[in-house]
Amino acid sequence: MNTYGQKKAYQDTVSFQLKTELSKNHQIDIKNYLQSIDTTSAPVDRARIYNEIAITYIKASYYLGTSISDSIYHYSNKALLLTEKKKSDRDLFKQYLIALNNIAWSYKEAGNHIKALEFFNRTLKETKQIKRPIDFYTYRQNATTGAALIYEAQSNFKLAIEQYRSLLTYVDENNIDKKNISSIIYIYLARFFGELDEVDKAIIYANKGLKVSITNKMPEREALAYLELASLKLKQKEYQKVAFFLSEAYTILKDSELVILLSKYYLIKAYLADASGAIYQKIDYAEKAFELEGKKSVTRRQVVIGQLLSDAYKEVKDYKKALAYQEKTVNIEKALTNNEEVRKSMLLALEKKDVSLKLEQAKNQMKSRIIIIILLLFIIGFITALSIYNDRKKKVILTKIIKQKNEELNELNQTKSRLFTNISHELRTPLTLISGPIDQLLNSNRETLEITATSKLEMIKENVTSLKNLVNDILDLSKLDASKLELTQQSIHLENTLTKITGKFISLAEKNDINFTINLEGIKGHIIVTDTLKLEKIINNLLSNAFKHTPSKESIHIVATRENSLLNIIVRDTGLGIPEKDVPKIFDRYFQSSDPTKPLEGGSGIGLSLVKELVALMKGEITVESQVGKGSSFTLTIPVTEAIVNDTESFDEEENDSSLEIISLEHLTLPKNYAPKEFTILIVEDHAGMQKFITSVLDKKYNLIIATNGEEALERLKNTTPVDLIISDVMMPIMDGFTLLENIKQSDDYYDIPVIMLTALVETDHKLKALTLGVDDYLSKPFDTKELLARTYNLISRYQQRKQEKGERYPMTDQGIATTPENINPSESLIENDYLQNKGDIKLIEQVAQIIEANLENPTFKLSDLTKHVYLEERQLRTKIKMTTGLTPKKFQQEIILLKARKLLENETYGSVKAVAISVGMTHVTRFSRLYEARFGKHPNRYFKDVGFSIKKTG
Template sequence: MKQLALPLLLIFNTLLFSQSKIDSLQQALDHAAHDTLKVKLLHQLYFEYENREPEKARKAATNALELSSRLPKGKWQSKSSVIYGDYLYSQSSFDSAITMYKRARKLAQAISWAQGESDALFGLGNTYYRKGNFEKAKESHEQKLKMAKASGDKESLAGSYNSLGLICSEQGEMTQAMEYFVNSSKMYQEMGHLKNYSITLMSIGMAHRQLGNYEKSKEYYLKSDSISTILKNDLGRAYVYHNLAIINKNTGHLEEATLYNNKGLELFAKLGDRKKVGELHYNQGSIFLEMKTYKNAAEAYKRSLEISKATNDSMMIAFSNCAMGQAFLFLNDFKNAENHLQQSAEISEQIGLFPIEMDSHEFLSEVYQKKGDFTKAYHSRTKYAILKDSLFTREKRELANEIEAKYQNEEKTKEIALLESEQKLQTLQLTQRVNERNAIIAFAIILLLLAALLYNQYRIKQKTNRELRALDELKSNFFANISHEFRTPLTLIKGPIEQLEQNPSKGLGMESIKMIRRNTNRVLQLVNQLLDLSKIDKGSLQLERAEGEVYKCLRGAASSFSSHAAQRRIDYKVHIPHEVYWASFDRDKLEKIVYNLLGNAFKFSDDGGTISFAASYGNNELRIVVSDTGKGIPEDKLPFIFDRFYQVQQEATREHEGSGIGLSLSKELVALMDGTITASSEINKGTTFTVALPIQKIKTGTLTSVPDSKTKQNDILAKKPFILERTKAVGLPNLLLVEDNPDMSYFIKEHLQELYHVVEAKNGKLGLKAAKQNPPDLIITDVMMPEMDGVEFCQAVKSNFDTSHVPVIMLTAKAGIENKIEGLEMGADDYLTKPFESKELLARIKNLIEQRRKLRERFTQRETAIDPKEIAVTPIDRKFLEGLLELLEREFSDSNFGVREMQSELALSKTQLHRKLKALTGESPGEVIRNFRLKRAAQLLSRNADTVTQIAYAVGFNNLSYFAKCFKELYGVTPSAY
């Protein structure tokens, strides 16, 4: 069997472990103040732990990757990804390593960092090589080689040559491989890189071994071993012993081969390299095969195969299966031989390992021949011959190309000599041609420059247009958001004032006054934020420092949210040290930062959640941490949350509206104070904001007592006033108010509760549940709500059989015509834009309820012809009435047809049928059946169709006196008089 070289990996630095260096790095890491420095120190720790303590190396690589993800996209993220890819590669997690290297390359390309992209390509090439995907490995290393040539990086160039040589040797392209190895060796020797030089010497020795030049191969391996011994490089020596074992086996020195193989096996096991241990077991199996101890050979190959499968080494799996097949063939175990050889052939074909595929088919033909299956033996031998001819043709083509290249070089030398001899005779002609050519080139260059200039102008114009469009869109979104942000509080201010203007003697209640104050403060806060941003843009906002107590300032700002937390049953934790922190700082800007961060935390936390505010001082800086247990921010949105006017949720159902300037302003204020602000978040677990401000402490002390936020919150809960609920008004129409803003809900209810019984719901989901349980006479809903927005809620109401008849009025702060059209298309009966007049709302409610009442009266009129289109508003109701009338037309003459039969035919419960008919017609199911029969009787009587008795029986009445009584109640006269 032809033996092929196994992959050689680049050897890492194996100098003596320096505990003192690790200790100093760890100490520096513990005291590092910035994430960038921490990442840098973790990288250094990884390289120290890399070959000796894998678990600590993993921890360093993981921490570096996690920390760098918080930094702006750049070199540190790319470098951390490469280092984590190296760790995954060392653990044989090749697919994960490839993903990480690709990520590193993408990050490096984004910032045009050539070194980072080169490192990522190197990792990709090595990983594809280990997986046996030589084409992709070659592609990666060729890209790295191209970059190295462009940048003039000799070390990277030499490494690329060596890697490409290894790939070519595995593909059987030995001439090209040798050329790469020699170039790499010369460059490392010139640069004085002994360790890498020893690696390339091994590569050349491997190439000579594959070509059968064993003495030459030994010479290079021993030379490499001498360098590794000087450098105390155990890994390099292990590789040398491995290859010397192969050479001695191939030359028949089997005892020496076993000795070297055992030495290499011992060193690789000590270094923890499982792949190489598997390869040396494979090598030992080959030695046993040469000794003709086939059983021992099969056992050694089996150990190699087990390790290769465990490490996902596809190339070694193919090698080991082929070798085991050969061993079982010699043991006459044809079944196992056939099984392993077929696996080897399949894997080799998949990864393009043609020599092993060829050997597998050669041995398979022998197996089938001994089993007596000559058809399969013939097919395997044919496949073997095809592969062999293919490899032989490739080698001949390489040799022909080499001869042709030499011939062309000689011919070019002759041509150059001839040209030099004729140069003097052609000087004038050449000068003229050169001048003409130069003129053409100059003209072409001018044209190209002109074209490039025009193209550049076009690109600049296009880019400017894109930026202007983006700016215009940003402005439009901002004005839409800010106008919506102003509309709700203005509505809540305007409404009570108009109420006071109309009824001066009545005055305003305390709740209305508090509501006006809250919403006035909200508008003022928005205006102040906009003014601050304007000052920052102009560079006119300056720090106004004054000496004061920092912790006291923070306690005051934090305590202002205690009441809000108590009302919403939020576990609000405030951790501020019990000491005096006297410093020179800008109190106003610090409070604005705290208010914005805590305001966001409360805004995006559910009732009953947890919010934490912590402050501490260390390393001459104030550190503030605000965390909540809210919904969290998606990882892909986290880098943009500090952008001006950016809002994470853009859908209509987002729970909390905002202008998108709070966090942007906070970041600008922190930057003005030379501090940093960072955010971390996890979906459905919460968000944490961390602020670090360099505020130098002047003096310190200890507080005698600090009010506990928990106690204060409990006091507020204990002092919650008793609210006397209003008793339900009897006989008033029922209204369902679906509004998530408590102030707006209170304002509307105050204006309606005298005339209607109002039921409230905080969002569309709860509103739909309430409407289904007890359908109201009318629904008022906001458009922007959490869980389910107003448009979706309206659609659900109008498409549900139990609620489709209920009129819906939609309220919104969005005044755009497209928003109004969308609401009306979903079935809304009316649409009001905030701010609105309370009188207008009352008038529209009254009109809609009156309209439904008139429709019900239309059904109960004496006319015999009933058109569902005149009574029903929605398609569902119209369809229901059409089905009802069709059923009555078919069954009215049957005296046994009653309410129960109607329920069965319409597939409705008694409650559903009664509720629906009452809402649409104002009549109960029994009244609908009775009045329909009476109308048909009146129709027949008006035509003199028959006697009164016969007509009564014909329309389903068995009792003539009851028929006469009911007829007189409906029409005011007896049937005979009619």
């Protein structure tokens, strides 16, 4: 190819690079320089043009964020070859110094800081002989700035500052006019002092840089000075000044292509928005900065912005975008590493190429080509190996980051779940203080209250139940989040169960003049295995939602069918309907409609979310179809299995029917020989309202002592008359209930005193903790007066029976005969001192309780069988049980049965009272119910009514 063809092909290549690497202004400059080189023969002119081309690439590299070190080196080296041996010529010497500086910049861009500093120091050494001040500034400032920026890249800001201080010292020592000091020196000094948090000094230099930039009419540097001032004022939290400087910078930058400065502008805007709490503005500005940084190439600042965006999206709980930006940041770091290595390798290739050109005159052409081929093969192999290594390394890092982010998201979900659980617990105390006094009024004054007053109290009580159900729903969601909610499968008569659930809504339909139809023809005679309580919650929520959004004169239909192993239930209404854009979101937790009419209706957004998650737990599916003004249709599909039953088994669940009579607690009216105020109760409660409520329930029958925390309670025990019962809250300041209980049970003086724990912490692990520490009973908030009175009476009675066995206190017997020490047969006492000092007896009773519980369903199990397990005679075992518990063996066995039943009822293990009674070995359900209510003050049927019907706002 002839010379003209070679030149034309080269120019075409350059032209292609210009389109992808440079701004329009830079492209025009380069084209003009390349055209003028054809008509220039003088070495000094050609060297000047090559240097100008290199400087244009340097500017592009800085302001546009592109990495083009090979182009900088290529043209700088051409200028150096033209001038290096002719330094005696003043004009050529100037171009020589410029070429040295440009080569240093090319090495800096390639990341080879050692070589860059070598060339910058060569420039500084050569400039010492310059006499003219103007020439001094032209060359020495450039080299000093390059060296300072290298130290900045290494975060060595003190050494970067020293570079400029040596320059200013040289100016002073040689009486050089300071007015020619470049604005970039002051701007960079401002940046370096700012990095060292010497903000006052930094502001002084930034203002100097701004002044010089304006004087010299350099808009790019003026904008850079404004950005530095904005960044510094941000550190000082002077946000109005930050906004002013940003505005001034944007006036210059808005129509420019200075990508790096624009990205810095938007990054500072993001930090300013963050300072004012405008998180979404912060995200918007940061995304603009991120986009600008990535327009030309990947940069270190892009990594900073990417991490900022990841943290911001995490803050607004958009974890998908947070993870996406985290992954982008990792990829950018990977690209940076690869680019730096590629630039180094390319630069090495160019250096070797220039060496080979010089050797070409002394060696034959074939050898040079072989060297170049070998070198290129080595570079290709090195880059490939490095790329593979970095890929593997980054994949390992990315995997670790993703794993860490998943762990953080899981931890965040658990924290959120704990928050809702704690809020729900806090609601239980005021619920108790509302429901308790209402029960007192209704139970003691029903006959004297007016019908209107009674009706209003019943309404309040009904809404307290609704609120309690809402609290339970929140707790269920928390359990679902923590994967602690489990299915409790049982056999049910499907038609009877759904009739009972849907029947609760008939009166509501009549009251609101809604046509409510129930079609259960498709499930007649079906007996299945499923979780009844969860199915009831699902249907309750769907019907509640339908009634809430269906006006008078409209219709609601529920249809149930069975197809093989699938139960299908459709709830259809002709109500208001759901806007099309809201349909995909109605099962989202806490969703509120964006439709202008919907917010007026309120709603927590919990009901349908709970439905969705319960259906998923049951391995089912729920879908919805809706049209505004025409109504909605919810279709529920749940897998079920056929129950295996025998002829004697009944599934009518009569014991769960609301018509079952609840007996009165006769023993709550104290017998004549049980004198009021005879016994003393210590109440430990920090909540003033709860103190007042408990006092109002117990004050007529007992002496009461009040303490506000566990520490105060221990003082009261030391300084008051003997206490017969302690009623304590769990969550209290200074000393909580668990710590108080532990202190009491470890005390030789007090650990026989019975303790009732009052708690809103209804989870099993909290109950187990209390039982492990030796609590005698616990009451979960909210509770009613009957529960409190029954459990108080029972525990004091047993305490007195135990003391009677010891001969310490002798109340009246059932026959009204006073018990005295002479009535106790000393030969029956198996211990000489206080029996509670013998820890072995307590362990024995624990062992006995475990054996009895293990044999609850064994109808042939007797006391004689029990003695074989504990290796004691029947008389000895009977005495030990009576002395330790205050109960006969038969009563003790009954207590174990009732405690086991309470656990089953509270944990919702079964769906009916009958199932619970049979599981603890009692076939007579009515007798079981009466015993349970007499012991705990609450009919077992109430546990199932508490999860019943209430209309919730579902949003």
